[in-house]
Amino acid sequence: MTHSVCVIGAGRIGRIHASNFAALKGAAVRYVVDPVAEAAEALASAVGARPAGLEEALADPAVHGVAICSATSTHADLIEKAAAAGKAIFCEKPVALDMERTLKSVEAVKKAGVPLFLAFNRRFDPQFAALRKAIDGGSIGKVEMVQITSRDSAPPPASYVATSGGLFKDMMIHDLDMARWLLGEEPVLVSAVASCLVDPAIGAEGDVDSAAVTLQTASGRICQISNSRRAVYGYDQRIEVHGSEGLAQAGNVLENTVRISGVQGTTDARLLDFFLERYAGAYKAEAAHFLEIMEGKSKPLVSGDDGVQALKLAEAAAKSLATGMAVAP
Amino acid sequence: MTHSVCVIGAGRIGRIHASNFAALKGAAVRYVVDPVAEAAEALASAVGARPAGLEEALADPAVHGVAICSATSTHADLIEKAAAAGKAIFCEKPVALDMERTLKSVEAVKKAGVPLFLAFNRRFDPQFAALRKAIDGGSIGKVEMVQITSRDSAPPPASYVATSGGLFKDMMIHDLDMARWLLGEEPVLVSAVASCLVDPAIGAEGDVDSAAVTLQTASGRICQISNSRRAVYGYDQRIEVHGSEGLAQAGNVLENTVRISGVQGTTDARLLDFFLERYAGAYKAEAAHFLEIMEGKSKPLVSGDDGVQALKLAEAAAKSLATGMAVAP
Amino acid sequence: MTHSVCVIGAGRIGRIHASNFAALKGAAVRYVVDPVAEAAEALASAVGARPAGLEEALADPAVHGVAICSATSTHADLIEKAAAAGKAIFCEKPVALDMERTLKSVEAVKKAGVPLFLAFNRRFDPQFAALRKAIDGGSIGKVEMVQITSRDSAPPPASYVATSGGLFKDMMIHDLDMARWLLGEEPVLVSAVASCLVDPAIGAEGDVDSAAVTLQTASGRICQISNSRRAVYGYDQRIEVHGSEGLAQAGNVLENTVRISGVQGTTDARLLDFFLERYAGAYKAEAAHFLEIMEGKSKPLVSGDDGVQALKLAEAAAKSLATGMAVAP
Amino acid sequence: MTHSVCVIGAGRIGRIHASNFAALKGAAVRYVVDPVAEAAEALASAVGARPAGLEEALADPAVHGVAICSATSTHADLIEKAAAAGKAIFCEKPVALDMERTLKSVEAVKKAGVPLFLAFNRRFDPQFAALRKAIDGGSIGKVEMVQITSRDSAPPPASYVATSGGLFKDMMIHDLDMARWLLGEEPVLVSAVASCLVDPAIGAEGDVDSAAVTLQTASGRICQISNSRRAVYGYDQRIEVHGSEGLAQAGNVLENTVRISGVQGTTDARLLDFFLERYAGAYKAEAAHFLEIMEGKSKPLVSGDDGVQALKLAEAAAKSLATGMAVAP
Structure with a gap:
């Protein structure tokens, strides 16, 4: 069975994660979400996905995981929304730049009972x-x-x-x-x-x-x-x-x-x-790890608490x- | 435009070259030829190709190049057949173990006017x-x-x-x-x-x-x-x-x-x-080089004469x- | 002209400095001072010197320099005595373990106008x-x-x-x-x-x-x-x-x-x-540097103030x- | 007991071997032999020896070993003379440039029953x-x-x-x-x-x-x-x-x-x-080895036969x- 990811953010790091997911046997990129339509389209086309709005993507039960690769200031909101939608979450570090916001998001994830993998690449x-x-x-x-x-x-x-x-x-x-x-x-x-x-x-x-x-x-x-x-x-x-x-x-x-x-x-x-x-090797290993999380084979090796x-x-x-x-x- | 390759030989080295061609933007594997049907099918499925017989593959004008990854003893024959079919040729070293057979194949390639890239990986x-x-x-x-x-x-x-x-x-x-x-x-x-x-x-x-x-x-x-x-x-x-x-x-x-x-x-x-x-990096670079040869952008960096x-x-x-x-x- | 050194302390580090001075063209060890008579004799014999008491050695105008290689607690006193005798001073680090004693010795050296080389080997x-x-x-x-x-x-x-x-x-x-x-x-x-x-x-x-x-x-x-x-x-x-x-x-x-x-x-x-x-190379270079100090060709590269x-x-x-x-x- | 060496040849390599012998506890340089009187005198003075003619040096029973550091063309003759005088022999490589002369010298050494150490430094x-x-x-x-x-x-x-x-x-x-x-x-x-x-x-x-x-x-x-x-x-x-x-x-x-x-x-x-x-370290080790040979504690690690x-x-x-x-x- 293939596990599908919605990649949010079609910038430099989003492109890397998207292409790693696309190249991974057992994973696919289903949507690319980015307010800049051309960027979303270009990346979607390159990885066999299609551009979509956030709500549409989160509402699709065929999406197993969300990869948050957008600007830092958007991470906490997106984590909370993805958690509410019951998706496994892959998030570029950090959750947020302030502690209060970080704790709130991590709490929301725990309540939702979804896995959150914070991508400390090293x-x-x-x-x-x-x-x-x-x-x-x-x-x-x-x-x-x-x-x-x-x-x-x-x-x-x-x-x-x-x-x-x-x-x-x-x-x-x-x-x-x-x-x-x-x-x-x-x-x-x-x-x-x-x-x-x-x-x-x-x-x-x-x-x-x-x-x-x-x-x-x-x-x-x-x-x-x-x-x-x-x-x-x-x-x-x-x-x-x-x-x-x-x-x-x-x-x-x-x-x-x-x-x-x-x-x-x-x-x-x-x-x-x-x-x-x-x-580059770390990013590939992160994608493979997140696939295992989506498959239920592994717990996140870096959690929201690690981010805290x-x-x-x-x-x-x-x-x-x-x-x-x-x-x- | 995508350039299509027919991979001959679904063994260890054939699998490597096939997956490198498949991963290469601008290239695709169209056929996998191997007398062992299961091997041909497994590899074809993994790289988005289909198994085929040699004649069928060589007769298909949509095939631009042939990658010869089969046993050494078959190389010379396959080179000659691929040359006769007007395909660009990627061949694992050597052409043949004896000089006479090697020269004959290289000559056939020259007459056919097709490019022959002899894959000396180093x-x-x-x-x-x-x-x-x-x-x-x-x-x-x-x-x-x-x-x-x-x-x-x-x-x-x-x-x-x-x-x-x-x-x-x-x-x-x-x-x-x-x-x-x-x-x-x-x-x-x-x-x-x-x-x-x-x-x-x-x-x-x-x-x-x-x-x-x-x-x-x-x-x-x-x-x-x-x-x-x-x-x-x-x-x-x-x-x-x-x-x-x-x-x-x-x-x-x-x-x-x-x-x-x-x-x-x-x-x-x-x-x-x-x-x-x-x-591993050399094999990827070989695939990229052969794509350029099929595209007419490059001459083979290793020719049949180099093999001789x-x-x-x-x-x-x-x-x-x-x-x-x-x-x- | 040969410059003569009195080595004080015939322990491990004293033996090293003494043999380096002895091997140095232009330098010689004239006296070895150590309360343990056997140690003083053994080292003196090995480097072509003779054992002596401190007062005798300091009183000898043929002694140009004093190398203080004894226990740390004796350094300050010996520096002051050697300074009073007008000798160039080579002293293993530190001058003393407390600041007051260190400053007093460094002051005494300055008053006497003799060079003090503090042997920070690195x-x-x-x-x-x-x-x-x-x-x-x-x-x-x-x-x-x-x-x-x-x-x-x-x-x-x-x-x-x-x-x-x-x-x-x-x-x-x-x-x-x-x-x-x-x-x-x-x-x-x-x-x-x-x-x-x-x-x-x-x-x-x-x-x-x-x-x-x-x-x-x-x-x-x-x-x-x-x-x-x-x-x-x-x-x-x-x-x-x-x-x-x-x-x-x-x-x-x-x-x-x-x-x-x-x-x-x-x-x-x-x-x-x-x-x-x-x-080992550093100790040899220290001996050579101290010879240059005794010869008046060089100022100490590490002074009492550096020790402070x-x-x-x-x-x-x-x-x-x-x-x-x-x-x- | 100190073992005394006569150094033949006061050129570059002779100076190195002479100073190594001089620095070695248990060894001393007694004579320096060189047709260029100034060279012989300068080296002799530096290592506590005196210049001498070859015959005088070989005739002195206080000389235990001869270190042949002169031009290659003189080695064979000097080996034979030193062997005839019953001295332990240290010889820079080679014995000679032709095989016949080499064999003759090695034979002479064997007959004389003296040790010959051929200084292959490596x-x-x-x-x-x-x-x-x-x-x-x-x-x-x-x-x-x-x-x-x-x-x-x-x-x-x-x-x-x-x-x-x-x-x-x-x-x-x-x-x-x-x-x-x-x-x-x-x-x-x-x-x-x-x-x-x-x-x-x-x-x-x-x-x-x-x-x-x-x-x-x-x-x-x-x-x-x-x-x-x-x-x-x-x-x-x-x-x-x-x-x-x-x-x-x-x-x-x-x-x-x-x-x-x-x-x-x-x-x-x-x-x-x-x-x-x-x-430099090899030359010091050679001197130490030759001292052991003179002392009868060691056989030459490199013999005339090794030279052959x-x-x-x-x-x-x-x-x-x-x-x-x-x-x-």
Whole structure:
């Protein structure tokens, strides 16, 4: 039996998820919903779906799941509507930029009894998944310290920053989720230091572009996160986990394996430059996971509560930065 | 306009090429031809094609190209029939195991005036393509010496060896093609040394499983090839090219980027173990290339003549091994 | 002309410095001073010196420099005595564990007008020196963020911890000095998180064994330091510096370049396990630098004031840990 | 007891060996012999020796060993004289460039009953020694195929080439010795291909500058050697050994561990550029080994017979190149 998805949002990330669902044996895209008719039509045509309005799509009992890929500000409403319609929900992170709205949506989902899968892509990245598997397999003993390096290749425009929720909620929230996932315990302390070093326009929006956050769990495990909005050498995504019996490191993914040795030394290829390339495998794995959820074979590996916890950490980081104190999330 | 392919052979490699054509915008699989009806039907159903007999498929003017993925012994006949039918031809290497049959088929193709693309997958591998691009871009100056390391992860069964044509024609022929492609000049001298070190059953078939071949071009460029039928650490596929101004190396592809440090040292992930994984990207690129050929936008990057030249080198290697002399191909 | 050194302290580090001075063209060891007569005699004999009492050695005008390699608690006194005797001073870090005593000694040295070289070994490590040189050469643009990873291979005995001054003053002080050296600006903010994860006996002494400290300079540059008292895979000493135009990383030093590939993957050699091996090159460079100081050709690259600043940062880290606040050093 | 060495030859390599002997506890340099008086005096003064004539030095019973570091053409005579004087002999490779002279000297040494240590430095290189140790420890199972890459960073002047004995005897002889050492069996077949690609002046002297040689042992083990007189990226010295259960690779030694990532990719430091730097550790280990020989604690790890075998392989390579046939050494 094929499970059908309605994809909401025909922008960049919507196109990726739609084509992954379309390529997946057992899944199909039935509708594409987007207020921009041309975008909806183009994507629908590419994936064997048809454009539709939200209400029509949600009313169709042949739709098993809804993939929310629209602007962040619309996520909470759409989650609630999809929940009311009894659909399985796939939602790009975050639920919302404020806690109250987030909690309300998550509550609505629980009441409706539908599964909500919050698409924190990094948990599905083959590199980080292999890292976690190695740790779970005991290869480094008990986790003690985690270091997460996460740098965008280039800063976003200031206009994006203005509505992004700020670095902690927009960018570091991925790393905060990784930290929770790898520490194996909830952080009880958050301490943040941050600066505007990359682009003064980001500072003018009241945001930072370079940040260092430290987390600590109740048993004392520690995580350091380093964020920058610029890395001219490519999208820098590395994690290392230090344990009682060893060290596990997930490295960057290079464009290819070619090395050139010349008078200056030996040069490896560039890093994959952009999150869409770097996490292409993660997006495919997310689609496969959501299919299993629709099929009732799996519970969401990232739930609405995970979104709540990550948001709490991001808010704690912002508060720590503002007060100069380590704060409890 | 969509270009339609008839895939001949519904075995392992046929399934790969068929699904790549099916996934390619602008291409479709129209027929699957295989004497085993269940295999033909299963593959046809998976790629939106229908099973058919060879004559029916070749007679259909809606078929633009034929992808020959059947047993080696059938290639030459099929090439000739497809050429007679005026189809563009995609053929798994080799054309044939003997030179006479190979030349006859290549001649038939030339007379028919159809394009023949001989699918030497390594030219399409993203790693080796990046290597070649770096060399063409001048990053190492003039090519002087090439080293090709090519080791299967595990030896084939002796029954396979019996009909394979032997290591030089079955396995090293890929490396001989790489050598021609990277040396930038035709080899004029071939010198071979080989042994049976891995599996006595291979020796019992009159074949070798470990071989070292050296090629030299008229201007003196040198290539060393190392082959083994076993590499317990994975499918070992590396090339390095030494030039007047530097060294370019294409390395192996690992399962992931995770490194584990423990008391024994630091361990990287295994190599991709199998040619179907390692060259998955190459197969996709081959399909895309053949689509361009069918569209008339591109000439085959590997022609029947390339197949002839590689076979000549393989035959020369066998002769050198038998005589203890460096021989001209 | 040969410049003569009096080495005070014939323990492990004294033996290293003494033999480096002895091997250095232009330098000689004239006296070894140690209350344990056998130790003084053994070392003196090995380096062509003779054992002597402190007063005798300081009174000898043929002694140009004094190398203080004795227990930490004796450093301040010895610095003052050597300064009073007009000798150039080489002193193992730290001057003292408390600020008052440190400032008093540094003041005495300034009054005496003698050079004091505080031997922070990492500034002389060939890896970190090459890192600094690359940064100074402009290879990564303007420094923005520094990450320092520093892990001992095994925890010290609790008895050592009891008199060590604690992790921040004993171990992280090296990293704090590296941070100052690489940030290019003084930190104005220090924020610390720490735990006892490795050995409860360390906690019983009131110390921590795992720590994460973040520094920030006035212009906003950020440094994260990670310390652990245990790394079963070897002495883990890495620094990376992220700048406006690139990333510079100084990696660990391995026992050798041999890699073994087997069914489990590919394994590199262990890290050098111990600071005496890892920093052997640094100790030689320190001796050479001190010779240049004695010869009047160079000023100390690490002064008493550098020791004061590093100690301030260590004290600020301890205060931040105690208060949960980011503090100014 | 100190064992005294007479160093013959005060050139580049003589200075290295002399200073290593001088720095070695238990060894001393007593005489330096060189027809250029200034050179002999300068070196003697630097290592605590005195200049002397050959006869005087050999007549002195306080001399335990002779280190022959003079021009190749003098080696055989000096070996015979030192043997006649009953001294332990350390001799830079080769004994002589022709087989007859080599055999005569080796015979003289055997008759005299003195130890002759032929200083093939690579057996003492820490990287290759670790490689051999890993193999001996069983980490790759049974040795099957060896690949040796050996490239000088820059070609020698044609004047050097004229008297060098040619690439096979001058340069590849090191690799031929490595091959014997790592194959664990004597080669019974040698096949050579070579060109002049780097410098026509080398060709004008009748020599080659780029060569590929294949060896095979009686049980079928295979070794490929690649030589070039130029590698602009540094002195390229790598060996890999493929066995029934894995692969062992000894890599190049870099100037430092610093990596710079920028828009072009990630660049590692250059290789050590010159054999004197790359093999500095090997020369020290040779001195220590010769001291053990003088002390009677060890037999030479490389004997005159090893020199004979390596020369036989070099001559066989030259013959194979001339005849186009694989030849028995």
